[in-house]
Structure formats: structure tokens, C-alpha cells
Amino acid sequence: MRCYQLTGFGQALAAGEQPRPEPTGTEVLLKVRGAGVCHSDVHLWEGHYDLGGERKLSFADRLKLPLTLGHESAGEVVALGPEAKGIAIGASCLACSWIGCLECAACSVGDEHLCAAPRFLGVNRDGGYADYVLVPHPRYLVEIGDLDPVAAAPLVCSGLTTYSALKKFGPLLQRQPLAIIGAGGLGLIAIGLLKQLGGKGAVVLELDPRKREAAMTAGALATVDPRAPDAAAQLRKTLGGSVLGVLDLVGSGETATLAVETLDKGGRLVIVGLFGGAMTLAVPLVPMKALTIQGSYIGSPAELRELVALVREHGLPATPLDRRPLTAAPAALDDLRRGQVLGRVVLAP
Template identity: 65%
Template sequence: HETTGAVVALGPDASGIKVGTNAVVCSWVGCGSCAHCKQGNEHLCGAPNFIGVNKPGGYSDYVMVPHPRYLIELGDLDPVKAAPMSCSGLTTYSALRKFGSILKDLPLVILGAGGLGLMATGLMGKLDFAAPVVVEIDTAKRSAALKAGASAAIDPKDPDAAQQIRDAVGQPVLAVLDLVGSTETAELGLSLIEKGGRIVIVGLLGGDIRIPVPSLPLKAITLQGSYIGSPAELRELVTLLREKGLPDTPLDCRPLDQADAALSDLRAGKVIGRVILIP
């Protein structure tokens, strides 16, 4: 569901894009008639036709796109490097947008420096946001986060990790992005967040949390989930990157026929950044 390529043919009723144009596929195709779809939030549709999820996707030589509005022109951007924009780029962009302009002056705490964490860190530079503080258990991923632009990369297993995070932020922690989504990370986020702060959870690892209900109003905190992002946000993101260039996140390019091995490496935690499969 993260696909880019050149348009090779148009259906009889399709118009608005030329054969040969490089584009990113917006995979988030909804039913078109529910309240979410009518609001432009097709990624939240309850009866989705997502390309690469519910319909055949990018692990192939060609992909069918149902309407030209799901193609976003890349201009001069490299289609290989731009491929992760339609999911990991959009997911992190949409999550970052939920914090608003506070991130210009306040360092965000990012929990997790996998593909999404490195993408978020790279995008923050393009958005002129303050450099984030990244929290990650893996040493190699911590150094990748620093290379991607984090101001600090902290090991949550250190006994004084919470204090290290507060020191690195240097002001009250008001913004936490949880890209792991486990009991440990959610509890860490809740322990760090100060009055009026916001925690956005994107990670899907699993677990549960218990929180004292009155702490929500008393601390006036927002605990918010974020899932992918809207087609309009993807368009916004591509427009931004056409102006500022793609984030410099690590890519690992392999031939399409090695998809299976790539997925095994990913499962084993052996991938830094994103794998790109090239047909």
C-alpha cells in the first residue's frame, strides 16, 4: 500500500493525468458514500477499498487505481525514495499535524525509532519544527535517529530515562508521539506529559493501560489516536516535499522478487528505515 510509479495507461473515462507522469498512489480509497468519505476522511471509512489492503497493491508490475484523484504527481521527486510517503510519510505527517504549531518551539518526544520514528524525525526538519527527543531501546536505531535529526536519543531501559527525557526537552513535556503503542510506551507517555499536553498514539504493538479518570480533566491532557491520514493530507505532504525535498531517512532497496525475504527481515527487526521493492 506504499506505491509509486509512472502512469502507463488510462481507462476510457479517466482524465486529468498524462501517461508517463510519475505519481504516488493514494491507497486510501473509501466507499465514497459514508459520512467519513463525504468529509474527505476516506482513510477512516468502515467499508474501505484500500489499494494493497483490500485490493491488489504494489507488490506487482502494475497497479490499478480507480480514479485519477488517487494519484498525486511527484514532479521532480525520485519515485523510489518517495514510495514510503503514502503510508509511513502520511501517517507521521497526520500525527504531527495533530500537535499544531506548538512543535515549532517545543521539542516533541517520539517513542520508537523504527521506520515511522525516523520518518517523523526527518519530516520535522522539513516542517521547521524543533528537533525531537527520540526514545528507543535499540542502539543502532538510536544512532539512526540522531542522524535523521533528533536532538537526543535516549534508551528507555536506563534507570533515569524519564529524567533524561525531561532534561533533553528542557521545558515541560507537552507533546508525546507514541509510535510503538505498548503498555510500556503508553505508561511512559502518561508519566511524562504535563498539564495541557497531548499524547498521540499511532503504534499498534498492543497492551493496555489504566489511568485515573480525573487525571484527564485535572491535567487537561489529550490522549488521541491517529490512523494513517486523509488523501488531502497526503496531497499537502507531497506539495511540501516537492518544495523542500524528501526527508533523508534510511532506505534499503531490493528487487521485487525478494519481497518475502524483506518481510522476514522486517519481522526479525533487522531493517533500519524502509525497504523499497523495485519491480
Template identity: 55%
Template structure:
């Protein structure tokens, strides 16, 4: 099989040819049909996160990410074979030849958090494409059938992003669902932002004002149904947000996560509002600490989503016939090019590798 691996941080991916793995134990072998290229892949590729305030960057190596590593955590594949320990009850509605979305946010599988269905919060993460090899390859093994969600006819290329950008935005939106009767503010009109707009409408929200510094992405957000858009770099961005909201802003979802976006997000909230930070762009917290209690603001992080939420998301996509976000299919051999395009901000929507 062919894969593209990070063999050195900040270096081009290396094309590797190796034998196709055979599934052991409860593993499932899939033939990859689509693998989304996510902004989180850039952090893995670059080797860390900017913590701001002159702090030493958070090293992925120190977090247990070892090289070489095949990235790819937004993966759809066709089931080829089940390992010898897979029982009939483990397969649910799956059989060889079915096309399934891979849930990648695995933990140790044994702790109280994992057993409660919150593997994405496990303190010993085993995420596919991060700590274990993922979908930038022809074939991939998945540890257990329960992490495969049957697409039942959904398009593999447009469905692949549901494993990250989809469940990430769905989980974040659920955290502000109590404020869906008023416009919310979303920072970032990339793959996650466009996904959030589609899901917000399907979940019964009034709508969102989208903030982005890229005019092309603001235009994409308007086409995707944003109530309004604002240039985050505009000197009167705060005033524009207040005017376009037409009332108090109670909820902000920041899909960028840098000092500028979190500051503007904090500033635009009314008393008692909630700022949910999803993006990992990096930097240090910019808020004046006394204003947090004075405004009674809730600042909450949101990290991907759990397996149950991913199934809920696929069910929502089917029942509400949610239109997919724009995707740019690219051959697996162009994995490096896709990462550079994402790094340089040249992509609108999502690049999806198609082996």
C-alpha cells in the same frame, strides 16, 4: 504479471503469475516502480492485532480483509493506460508515462465522510494493499486518477514511503503543531520516526527527543537531527526525558503503540499535554484512569492521513527540499525476506521493493 500474495496468514507469500489487468471504467493501470514494506504489512501478514488484557486478538479476517491479497500500500508507478471512462478533467496533470505516488487509503467514495475528503476515516474501507490488491506486483490498477499524485521528478524509491509513513507522520505532527515551540517526544526511530524528524524540521518545529530501545535506531535518529535520544528500557528513562527536554513536555507522538511506550509517553507529559498514538504494535491501555482527568491529558489516535494532506506533504518535500529517509531497495522476489527483516527488527529506515 508477477505478484507476491498472502494466501494464508502467517505463511510465506506465494509468487503468482497472472495476466496483466486492463483498466476498466475510471481505473488507471500503472507499472510498479517501487513498493514500500510497512510495519502495517506485518499485521496483515500475521492476520490481526494484539488487544491486550487477555482479549481475543482483533482479526483482520473479521474486519473484511480477504485472501489471497497482494499487499503494498506505499506504491509508486508509471502510468501505462487509462480506463475508457476517464475524462480529460479527471486526469489533471497526468498522462501516460508520468510517474506518480498512489494514495491508498480509500473508502466507499460515496458517504458523507468520503465526500468531505476524509476517505481514510470511512467506515467501509477499501484501502489498496489491504482490502484491494496493492503494489507487491509488476502492475497495479488504481480506481481513479485522483488517487495518483505526480512526483514531478522526485525519486520513486525514496518517495514511495510518503504514501504511508510520510502522510501518517505528517498528519500526526499537524495534531501537535501548537506545541512546536517546545521539544516534542517521539517514540520509535524506524521509518516513521526518521520521517517525522525530517518533517518536523521542515514544518518549523523546535525539534524532538526520540525514544527507542534499539541503539542502532537511536544512532540513526541522532544523525537525522534528533535533539537527543533515550533508551526506552533504561530504568531512569522518565528522568532522562525530563532532563533532556529542559522544561515541560507538552506533546508526545507514539509511533510504536505498545503498553510500555504509551505508559512512558503518558508519564512524561505535563498537565494539559497531548499523547498522539499512531503505532499499532498492540497491547492494552496501561494508564491509571484517575490520572487522565487529574493531568487533563488528551489521548488521540491518528490513522494515516487524507488525500489533501498527502498532496500537502509532497509540496512540502519539494519546497523545503526534505532529505529522504534511509531506504534499502530490494528486488520484488525478496518480498518475504523484507517482511522477515522488518519483523526481526533488522531494518533501519524502510525496505522498498523494486519490481
């Protein structure tokens, strides 16, 4: 089978050929039909996250190369190990890449995405930039019925990440519009999911005019250019007078600072983006304004099932899709790194 591998940080993905894996034990083999190209693949490719102040969080000692990237895989079950039960050949599924050790404290409550010793597909073990992907157990497969696997693949990471982050605002979603920072792939999905969750909608802060336009097309209430001198006032006005929820999908020092400074009393900032940087926090403002600053990292396997059920009922969020052949994997990653992608690139092997 063909696969696209990271062989060294910062190097172009390498096209490889491998024998088709044979599932053993509880393993299931999927023929990949859709493999989303996610922004975190760019971070894996770079080999680090920027922690601000010249500090970096390196992947060098945590990832084993070569590694087939791809943690947003949808496909068709084509082979089962002898102990793989509860899934049929031919089933169309998402592969939940968030596979934990099943032994740590996080895994013991189902939060495998927060596992201390993760075995994530496309991160710690080979993923979906390939003709086939091996899934260790049927419990990590979520059937998608007749949903288009190319369009559904991004649910595994970008969909789940936004869904889990939106859930953290609780009933606020139905009471107040949200401020969303960033109208990249995640932002556009968030606007769509917010609607499906019965939310009051969102005002989107975004630098790029093309992306602001895409946010309006996706159903944003309004957009604000964060570089405008009156950006904070515009945001407050378009949100209806108070700023109680900010979803930061960029996650830079600037965006988090803007959010904390703009939030009203009782407000909540949920940070998802991993752009990088650092912020200085006026500590007394946290208790005085009763602020909640919360991080959200992907989502649990159970939340992926909830999300797929929601989407099977209401349809996929209408976000721009950029379908490309598997051979376009290196170029797609490069385009994403340079910010040249609108919506979501999905490889269709």
C-alpha cells in the same frame, strides 16, 4: 505480470503470475517503480492486531485472500480507462491507497482513510507488490515530478502517517521539542518532516542503540534509552524542562503508559504505533492534567497532497532506504517482522 500474494495468514508470501490488468472506466494502470514494505503489512500477514489481555482483532473476516500486498506504491502511468481524465501517460505518481466508499460520514468530509467500508490498495484490493497496480480513479494519483519513485513511495503510508500525526500537535511543534517514541522507519521520517515543518526538533526514546544512532544521524536533538532507570528525568531534561507533546510510534501498553505518566499539564499524546497491548489509565489524571490522548491513523488523501507539495519544495526526508528487487518481497517482510530493518525497505519491480 509478477505479483507477491498473501495466500494464508502466517504463510510466506507466494510468487504469482497474473495477466496485466486492463483499465476500464476511470481506472488508471501504473507500472510500479517503488513499493514500500510497511510494518502494517506484517500485521496483515499475521492476520490480527494484539489488543492486550489475550484479545485479538482479527482480519480473517475482513480480508479476501489471495491478496497482493503493498500500499506504498509509486509508478508511471502506462494505461488509462476511457473515462480517466486529468492524468497523462508517462506521469510519475504516487498511488494514494486510502480509497473509501465515498458514501459514509467519514468519506463525506474527505476522510477516506477513516471510511467504514474501505477499498484500500494492498489491504482490501490488490496492491503494489507487483509489476503493475490498478488505481480506480485519477483522483488517487499524486504527481511527484522528478522525485525518485523508490524514495518517494513510503510517503503514501509511513510519510503520510507521520505527517498527519505531527499536524495534530498544532502550534506546539514550533514552540517546544517533541518526544518521539520509536526510531524505526516512522520515527526517522518524523524527525525529517518535523524539520521541514519548522518544528523545534525531537528527543527520541528508543531501546535499540543502532536505531538511537540512526535517530541522531537523522537530526534528533538527543536520544534516551527508555530502560534507563532515570529515563523520565533524562527525557524531561533534554526536552528543556517540560513534556507537552509525545508522539508514540510504538503503541504498546508500556509506551503509552510511560507517555501518560510523563506528560505535564496540558500535554498531548498522539498514538500511531500498533505494536499492541493495553494500559491502565488513572482517569482523574486526564482532567486534572488536562491531557489529550489522541489516536492518529494514516492520513487523508488531501493530506497526502499537502505532504507531497511540502516534499517537492524541501526535498525528501533523509532516511535510510533499503532498495530490493520485487523477488525479495517475502524476505523483506520477514526481516521487518524480526526487526532486522533499519529505515525503509522499498521493492523496485
